[in-house]
Amino acid sequence: MDCGTRTGGLHIPTSRQKSGEDFDIIIGFLGFxxxxxxxxTVWNELTGGPALIWAMGLLAVCLLLWGMIRLRAKLPARRGRREN
Structure with a gap:
């Protein structure tokens, strides 16, 4: 048993892996x-409802998503992948 990398059969992620996984979770949340x-927004546009606020919210979410994807790309590759 590796004393430094495993405890009780569970892998303890390093801080780099954890930060990358946190970014992935936030990106998924924003994408949803x-x-x-x-x-x-499309529904309000088609039914004649007020869509401007929704469209501005969509712009904000898309900009946040774009920024998070750019930040995620700057992180180093994960080191904890399984070797086959």
Whole structure:
């Protein structure tokens, strides 16, 4: 048993891996809400409802998503991948 990398059969991620995984979670969260807000915006456009606020919210979510993807790309590659 590796004393430094495993404890009780569970892998303890390093800080680099954890930060990358946190970015992935945030990107997924923002991507989900981008799809939801896009759907609401399209629905309001088609039904004649007020869509400007929704469109501005969609722009904000898309900009945040773009920024998070750019930040995620600057992180080093994960080191904890399984070797085959």
């Amino acid at each position: 809400w981008a799809v939801v807000v896009f759907g609401v």
